[in-house]
Amino acid sequence: MEEERKKESEFRIKIDRDSDSYDEFVSQIKDLIANEDSKQLKEMLDGAHPADIVTLFRDLEREEELYLFRLLPKEDQAYSLIKMEEETLESFLEELSVDEISNTLDHIETDETTYLLSYLPGAKRELVLANLSKADSFEIRSQLGFREYSAGRLMSKDFATVSITDNVRKGIINVRKKAKEIEDIYQVYVTDEDGVLEGFIPLKDLFLTPINTKVAKITNFSVFAFHYDVDQEEVANTFKKYDLVSAAVTDDLGRIIGRITVDDVLEIVEEEASEDILLMAGVSEDERLSTPILQSVKRRIIWLNVNLLTAFVSSTVVAFFEDTISQIVVLATLMPIVAGLGGNAGTQSVTVVIRNIATGDLSFSNWWEAVRKECTIGVINGLVLGTVTGCMIFFVKGNLVLGLVVGTAMFVNMIVASLTGSLVPIVLKAMRVDPAIASSIFVTATTDVCGFFFFLGLATVFAKYLI
Amino acid sequence: MEEERKKESEFRIKIDRDSDSYDEFVSQIKDLIANEDSKQLKEMLDGAHPADIVTLFRDLEREEELYLFRLLPKEDQAYSLIKMEEETLESFLEELSVDEISNTLDHIETDETTYLLSYLPGAKRELVLANLSKADSFEIRSQLGFREYSAGRLMSKDFATVSITDNVRKGIINVRKKAKEIEDIYQVYVTDEDGVLEGFIPLKDLFLTPINTKVAKITNFSVFAFHYDVDQEEVANTFKKYDLVSAAVTDDLGRIIGRITVDDVLEIVEEEASEDILLMAGVSEDERLSTPILQSVKRRIIWLNVNLLTAFVSSTVVAFFEDTISQIVVLATLMPIVAGLGGNAGTQSVTVVIRNIATGDLSFSNWWEAVRKECTIGVINGLVLGTVTGCMIFFVKGNLVLGLVVGTAMFVNMIVASLTGSLVPIVLKAMRVDPAIASSIFVTATTDVCGFFFFLGLATVFAKYLI
Numbered sequence: 001m002e003e004e005r006k007k008e009s010e011f012r013i014k015i016d017r018d019s020d021s022y023d024e025f026v027s028q029i030k031d032l033i034a035n036e037d038s039k040q041l042k043e044m045l046d047g048a049h050p051a052d053i054v055t056l057f058r059d060l061e062r063e064e065e066l067y068l069f070r071l072l073p074k075e076d077q078a079y080s081l082i083k084m085e086e087e088t089l090e091s092f093l094e095e096l097s098v099d100e101i102s103n104t105l106d107h108i109e110t111d112e113t114t115y116l117l118s119y120l121p122g123a124k125r126e127l128v129l130a131n132l133s134k135a136d137s138f139e140i141r142s143q144l145g146f147r148e149y150s151a152g153r154l155m156s157k158d159f160a161t162v163s164i165t166d167n168v169r170k171g172i173i174n175v176r177k178k179a180k181e182i183e184d185i186y187q188v189y190v191t192d193e194d195g196v197l198e199g200f201i202p203l204k205d206l207f208l209t210p211i212n213t214k215v216a217k218i219t220n221f222s223v224f225a226f227h228y229d230v231d232q233e234e235v236a237n238t239f240k241k242y243d244l245v246s247a248a249v250t251d252d253l254g255r256i257i258g259r260i261t262v263d264d265v266l267e268i269v270e271e272e273a274s275e276d277i278l279l280m281a282g283v284s285e286d287e288r289l290s291t292p293i294l295q296s297v298k299r300r301i302i303w304l305n306v307n308l309l310t311a312f313v314s315s316t317v318v319a320f321f322e323d324t325i326s327q328i329v330v331l332a333t334l335m336p337i338v339a340g341l342g343g344n345a346g347t348q349s350v351t352v353v354i355r356n357i358a359t360g361d362l363s364f365s366n367w368w369e370a371v372r373k374e375c376t377i378g379v380i381n382g383l384v385l386g387t388v389t390g391c392m393i394f395f396v397k398g399n400l401v402l403g404l405v406v407g408t409a410m411f412v413n414m415i416v417a418s419l420t421g422s423l424v425p426i427v428l429k430a431m432r433v434d435p436a437i438a439s440s441i442f443v444t445a446t447t448d449v450c451g452f453f454f455f456l457g458l459a460t461v462f463a464k465y466l467i
Numbered sequence: 468m469e470e471e472r473k474k475e476s477e478f479r480i481k482i483d484r485d486s487d488s489y490d491e492f493v494s495q496i497k498d499l500i501a502n503e504d505s506k507q508l509k510e511m512l513d514g515a516h517p518a519d520i521v522t523l524f525r526d527l528e529r530e531e532e533l534y535l536f537r538l539l540p541k542e543d544q545a546y547s548l549i550k551m552e553e554e555t556l557e558s559f560l561e562e563l564s565v566d567e568i569s570n571t572l573d574h575i576e577t578d579e580t581t582y583l584l585s586y587l588p589g590a591k592r593e594l595v596l597a598n599l600s601k602a603d604s605f606e607i608r609s610q611l612g613f614r615e616y617s618a619g620r621l622m623s624k625d626f627a628t629v630s631i632t633d634n635v636r637k638g639i640i641n642v643r644k645k646a647k648e649i650e651d652i653y654q655v656y657v658t659d660e661d662g663v664l665e666g667f668i669p670l671k672d673l674f675l676t677p678i679n680t681k682v683a684k685i686t687n688f689s690v691f692a693f694h695y696d697v698d699q700e701e702v703a704n705t706f707k708k709y710d711l712v713s714a715a716v717t718d719d720l721g722r723i724i725g726r727i728t729v730d731d732v733l734e735i736v737e738e739e740a741s742e743d744i745l746l747m748a749g750v751s752e753d754e755r756l757s758t759p760i761l762q763s764v765k766r767r768i769i770w771l772n773v774n775l776l777t778a779f780v781s782s783t784v785v786a787f788f789e790d791t792i793s794q795i796v797v798l799a800t801l802m803p804i805v806a807g808l809g810g811n812a813g814t815q816s817v818t819v820v821i822r823n824i825a826t827g828d829l830s831f832s833n834w835w836e837a838v839r840k841e842c843t844i845g846v847i848n849g850l851v852l853g854t855v856t857g858c859m860i861f862f863v864k865g866n867l868v869l870g871l872v873v874g875t876a877m878f879v880n881m882i883v884a885s886l887t888g889s890l891v892p893i894v895l896k897a898m899r900v901d902p903a904i905a906s907s908i909f910v911t912a913t914t915d916v917c918g919f920f921f922f923l924g925l926a927t928v929f930a931k932y933l934i
Contacts, residue, residue: 017832047689051708083708172674179671184712186653186670203653204646207639207674222514240737241518241550243730245651262729263710266736270707273740274822277747281818282811289823289837296840297847300815304852307811311804312859318800325792325799332792332799333785336806336915337778344749344774348767351748355741356756365484370756373763380764385771392779448803 015052026059033064038071045071050079057084058290066095078104082112085290090119098124102131109182110136110157111264114143151235152228154268155249155258158182161189162215164198169211171201184261189248190219195255197248199223225250228257235260236268237360276358279436280351282307303441310445314339317449321456328466330397331459334406337389338455342413342447345381349374349421350439357425357435364430371422378418386411401465409455416450417443482519493526500531505538512538517546524551525757533562545571549579552757557586565591569598576649577603577624578731581610618702619695621735622716622725625649628656629682631665636678638668651728656715657686662722664715666690692717695724702727703735704827743825746903747818749774770908777912781806784916788923795933797864798926801873804856805922809880809914812848816841816888817906824892824902831897838889845885853878868932876922883917884910 016022032041045053045068053072057065057080069077069092081104084092093101093116101120105113105128117125117140129137139157146152160178162171171188179185188206190199199219209218224247226235238244239262249258275285282303287296318325318335325331353370356362362370390407394400420443425435459466483489499508512520512535520539524532524547536544536559548571551559560568560583568587572580572595584592584607596604606624613619627645629638638655646652655673657666666686676685691714693702705711706729716725742752749770754763785792785802792798820837823829829837857874861867887910892902926933 018830022832049709051710175671176675179675184653184669186651202651203670203674204642207670208643208646222516240733242516243518245728245730261712262733263712266707266729266733269733269736270740270826273737273744274826277740277744277818277822280744281815283815283819287819289819289828289833289840293840293843293847296819297844300812300844301848301851303815304808304812304848305855307808308804308852308856311807314807315800315804318803319797322796322800326796329789329793330786332802333782333789335799336785336803336919337775337782339803340778340781340911340915341771341774345767345771347748348750348770351744352750352754352756352763355744359737359741361756363485365489366756373756373760376760377764377767380760381768381771384768385775388772389775444807448807452803 015048015056017055026056029056029068030060030064033060033067036067041068042071050076051083053080054083057088062092062095065092070100074104075107078108078112078116081116082108085288086119086286087288087291087295089116093119093124098127098131102128105132105136110139110143111153111155111258113140114153117144118148146228149232150228151226151230151232151249151260152258154232154235154264155228155260156264157258159189159248159256159259160185161191161195161256162201164190164192164216164219166215167211168206168209168213168215168218171206171215172211175203175206186246186261189223189256189259190215191256194253197223197225197250197254197256200248223248225254225256226260227252232268233272233358236265236272239265240269241360272358275434276354276436279434280354280440282441306441310441310448313445314448314452317452318456321452321460324456324460324463327463328459330402331456331466334393334402335452335455338406338409338413339448339451341385341389341410342417342451343444345378345414346417346421346443346447347440349378349418350425350443353422353425354436354439357429362426367426371419371426374418374422375415378415381418382411382414385414399466401462402459405458405462405466406455409451409458412454413447413451417447420446482515482523484522493523496523496535497527497531500527500534503534508535509538517543518550520547521550524555529559529562532559537567541571542574545575545579545583548583549575552755553586553753554755554758554762556583560586560591565594565598569595572599572603577606577610578620578622578725580607581620584611585615613695616699617695618693618697618699618716618727619725621699621702621731622695622727623731624725626656626715626723626726627652628658628662628723629668631657631659631683631686633682634678635673635676635680635682635685638673638682639678642670642673653713653728656690656723656726657682658723661720664690664692664717664721664723667715690715692721692723693727694719699735700739700825703732703739706732707736708827739825742901743821743903746901747821747907749908773908777908777915780912781915781919784919785923788919788927791923791927791930794930795926797869798923798933801860801869802919802922805873805876805880806915806918808852808856808877809884809918810911812845812881813884813888813910813914814907816845816885817892817910820889820892821903821906824896829893834893838886838893841885841889842882845882848885849878849881852881866933868929869926872925872929872933873922876918876925879921880914880918884914887913 069080072080081089117128120128129140143152158181160175162174175185175188185203187200187202189197190201192198199221200223201218201220205218224242224244226247226249228249228251244262246259246261248256249260251257278285278287282300284299353362356370386407389410390403393406394403424442425439428435428439536547539547548556584595587595596607610619625648627642629641642652642655652670654667654669656664657668659665666688667690668685668687672685691709691711693714693716695716695718711729713726713728715723716727718724745752745754749767751766820829823837853874856877857870860873861870891909892906895902895906
């Protein structure tokens with residue numbers, strides 16, 4: 001560990017929020033900004049990674065951020081914008097002039113430019129686009145035209161191609177031309193004379209083959225291509241399933257118009273998983289530590305209010321049985337057990353099903369398999385927990401019928417839990433609603449209502465044995 | 468969409484479980500296996516991706532899987548083993564002979580070999596290792612020695628290096644030597660004469676530079692390196708933060724011993740996110756649709772039993788107040804509201820905090836920030852929901868004191884929820900326990916107990932105004 005840290009710091013100044021000297025570092029930076037000592041600041045930040053600069057921004061005031069930002073080399077300015085969190089980015093871009101924004105854009109790929117421009121208001125965006133070269137602005141306009149969260153938005157337009165009728169020499173020349181703009185070329189795409197994608201050649205094969213070889217001879221025809229309108233989640237799942245490093249994006253006629261690389265997909269996988277986990281808990285899908293408090297409250301409180309309504313519904317069910325409860329008060333102490341365990345079992349089913357939908361393991365072809373499995377688990381869980389709880393109640397309270405009532409209600413509620421827990425997300429998915437968003441509230445509401453109803457209902461029927 | 472599908476199928480037969488003809492395809496395959504028509508089978512599966520073969524396996528019996536597996540080219544055999552789900556892999560490997568396993572291993576990288584061997588029982592693993600070349604078996608043995616979930620386990624030993632004192636010609640020769648074994652070379656690592664990592668050269672720069680240029684002249688010294696014992700979660704977070712495509716792994720002396728590529732990281736990001744979401748719900752971290760039912764039940768039922776215990780604890784709290792409840796039965800109908808909403812608000816806090824820990828945004832340097840934010844949210848939520856609920860109760864039941872009691876209990880419980888919801892995962896993390904694993908059970912247990920206690924306690928104090 002020691003060695004590695006040393007190693008890394010030889011190459012790049014690392015700004016590490018967890019290091020002991022970080023607070024001191026920040027106050028030093030703040031002082032230098034106050035004194036407008038740009039020379040010293042540039043020296044201190046020389047070689048720092050833009051991602052670390054953004055980390056540093058979190059501990060600065062907006063004015064300080066802007067001062068520092070303007071000292072950065074243009075390329076680092078662009079990357080620090082890309083690494084900024086979405087809420088910060090929008091207000092930060094507002095402070096920058098049209099010229100400042102356009103100047104940074106030369107240094108990044110088209111997908112990143114498109115991403116940044118989507119955070120600008122329409123009028124300012126037009127001004128920035130007018131500042132770019134005609135070719136660039138045309139490309140970005142066309143990319144902004146693709147649907148959000150589609151392969152077209154995700155792709156980069158920077159890639160190298162070679163015609164299948166050419167020879168390797170031509171391929172190397174094409175790569176050489178592109179090499180200056182493109183950071184990471186791993187392969188050259190092979191097309192027919194109309195630009196229709198035919199296959200690809202890994203970069204090393206291109207360079208290690210005699211230059212007069214026909215391209216067709218070394219082309220790998222097992223190329224993966226996405227239509228530009230395919231959803232980014234499908235792109236991510238395909239990358240995962242087939243271990244892809246990059247894939248082509250094609251237009252309606254199968255002509256290559258872009259490429260997607262695995263590092264773009266990494267972000268999607270992370271985002272989609274975070275989205276699920278946050279949505280399930282009723283938190284805004286993009287809530288982060290840096291989200292302003294009122295924004296966090298807004299979304300959370302909506303969900304809690306919905307929850308309040310469902311709580312009133314289950315409270316009404318309990319109210320039906322007030323007479324029974326007033327005669328047998330012990331029921332009030334036991335009813336949360338039946339409802340609570342049902343809720344947790346339902347959440348387990350919901351979570352597993354939502355995760356399987358997200359990873360692509362569960363689709364409309366095998367939903368029945370999932371529901372059957374969950375229900376079998378529900379029956380087993382119900383038998384075990386119903387028996388355990390029933391016995392515990394019998395031993396503690398010394399009333400066999402009470403034990404039987406609790407156990408039976410628990411058993412039935414476990415089956416309700418796994419049935420709704422597995423069906424609700426599948427039905428939501430079929431209705432094209434994100435299955436994570438409302439599944440868990442609906443499931444726990446159902447298990448509460450059913451839990452209270454079965455338990456108090458049974459208790460009412462067998463009331464005379466319980467008193 | 469239509470076009471894309473056509474395009475893809477030109478290159479690879481795609482086995483798509485969601486396609487209409489899939490069932491027919493499976494029964495055709497099953498018939499051919501029954502007739503041992505290997506020629507026809509090979510023809511049907513020619514060019515199919517190993518990941519799709521594994522998909523097909525799900526719908527076959529074990530005997531059929533084995534028959535099909537043995538028909539595959541050795542390379543595809545290896546990849547289909549890698550793509551198999553973990554529970555299937557272990558029992559599948561049991562059926563294969565030592566020779567069959569060793570023969571497939573020639574076709575994959577060392578990290579994948581290490582992965583497969585870790586699923587073999589010790590004795591069989593030794594036999595397989597004895598079948599490999601001395602060099603290979605030495606490499607794999609040393610890799611098996613690294614800690615599980617460490618950078619050392621994750622890395623591949625297949626990479627190309629060049630000494631910083633050499634010239635570009637030597638670099639190209641080294642790449643040429645490695646090119647046959649290594650699927651995906653993107654860069655060449657530059658070392659000093661002792662093998663200590665100095666930097667890297669992107670492949671395209673190597674090939675596009677005159678061959679007599681000194682390596683030092685085109686070396687990029689901003690190389691990322693991990694010590695072999697760094698945790699895979701840290702590796703993944705660094706890849707995400709700095710948008711890396713590959714990184715080196717070094718030994719204690721800073722010598723390069725492997726490299727990690729972004730596609731390996733993709734799997735980790737997915738796994739870690741899935742793990743969190745499943746652990747939070749009390750499901751085994753690697754439960755999938757294909758997990759055998761009893762295995763699924765085992766882990767889930769442990770959690771439900773723990774939950775049963777906490778439910779009994781909160782039930783005991785309710786039992787304390789049986790006298791009050793028997794006088795004022797309406798309390799029994801309202802108490803689940805106070806406890807339930809607290810549980811949900813606590814789950815929101817837990818989820819946000821766990822997610823921020825996983826993405827690396829929350830660390831020991833800023834935990835206080837997170838707790839303060841959650842508590843502020845708790846106070847706001849408590850004020851809003853306490854008031855709303857109190858007013859609703861007052862209007863429905865016409866008792867002001869009852870409204871005040873419910874509202875106050877709700878307010879206090881919301882603060883308890885956000886305090887425990889944010890503190891518990893942070894404390895678990897500090898204790899080096901996975902914060903996802905037990906946070907939510909502890910938090911909901913706390914909000915149940917406190918919710919019941921505050922509400923029924925207040926009601927007991929003000930009992931005379933409630934009857």
